[in-house]
Amino acid sequence: MEENIKKYNLFKEKFPQVRENVELSQFTAYKIGGPADLYLEARDSYDIPEFVEKALELEIPYYILGGGCNIVFSDVGFEGLVIHNKANGIEIHGSRVVAESGAILGVVIAKAREKELGGIINMVGLPGTIGGAVYGNAGAHGVEIGDFVESVKLFDKDSGVKEEGPEYFQFSYRSSILKKTHEIVLSVTLLLPPLDQNDAALEVVKFRAAKQPKGNVAGSFFKNPRANESAGFLIDKAGLKGTREGGIEVSLLHGNWLMNTGNGTQKNVVDLARKIKKEVYNQFKIELEPENIVIDERGNKVDI
Template identity: 40%
Template sequence: MLTTLNSIFGERLKLDERLLKYTAARIGGPADYLVVAKTEAELKAAVSAAWDNEIPVRILGGGANVLASDAGFRGLVVVNHVSEIDFDGQHVHASSGTSLTVLARKCESLGVTGCEWAVSVPGTVGGAVVNNAGAHGGDMAAVVRSIEMFDPARGEYSMSAQELAYDYRTSSLKQRADRRFLVLNVTLDLKPDDPANIAERMQKNIAYRKQTQPPGASLGSIFKNPVGDFAGRLIESAGLKGYTIGGAQVSP
């Protein structure tokens, strides 16, 4: 595997690279091997090298909602920086490494609505597709038309929104026992709207997040709301708001 990765990434292949540089919480010990993929070809080649050699592999986007161990990771970490957005006049196509904030801003400039919720959400498109990320009453399930996938058994193939079987913060991909797959890109169904209206809604979402989320390094909103209740209320009633262990704290 090292020979393959060296031939593709050269000096960009990092050994014993600390993951704290790549996670939103700014924690995480050394990964045995780490590469930053900047093109779809690099992304597929890196994970394929790990799959072919039965080496454990993890893919990071923005590193949001990721708790990396201080012990690090014994295997290959691929940081997905493949970020491209195209608009064909009807649908928006975004690569899996695209920042959700960048996607939301691009949709604003294109005058298409449906992704305003994403402007204040950390992370990237790939993780959002798998986890059905959402906020402010919107989510991926409401806008995804289809995705392009890659895995060692089938190569490249498409999945429809119906096949993703979206539900609250989950999808058929998240439920897969076999984690050997890549989300390459997503096609979104969005509607035309005045960019000024889109910008106004996004600004409200940003303001709300600043009021309710702590600044600085954070895991983000990691708890799912149970049916008929809210995670925040349960955390507060349990007396855990502001609870600290070592350098970690539940937001006050």
């Protein structure tokens, strides 16, 4: 503990704006998470490498927090530094949209639409940041963010800042190479087609608004196991809507959404997710894979 205090004090000398013992629940969709030992906001994407390099130098564990829509923190908190990416600048030059990684995906879509740019309009309603969207190759209604990536600026703890084209990311269903390399997205350049005024964009917006629940929920908890078969359908078919563990409940409106009804804990999320996974496998012999990330107080991934 004394060693941690010494490290933290050295970090605070470098970055006096850092805050201590900040509750993480306020920044996440599930409203779950205890205090971070250290909490620092990045208002410019190029602040992130500086923060990370100092944390590495002092051997302080760190976690980059974006929109908070797919993360379940420990109720104990996080023993280290949480860097909250709030770098949200957006520029549009012709058909190119350049967004800092902390920009909210919905805002990027809205800004593009103002300039009569389409492509990503089908992703209206998806939560999170553009950086997180690239990391997980977010998508909806047959469209994925990877389809429109022209280039991405990344920070690698070994090689520094670099820029890569779309082929580097090996985009696949809800995945990219970043899940293996753990490089940090700093900014994204999208190349978008003109907006088709006759497309079904408004119907997409109406559909998502009607079918997906409001409240303390994040995005879909599980990945769809196959392109033509949704996790939500399987969970519904298994009779699991409304199933509850403590304060966490499977939404009655959408089977793949877990809701915090007010006093839910990380353990409740884990127990309910494991129950869902087991029951779906028992009934259909299909193994559901989590899309949300659950970590313990040291940043280790919790298996579902």
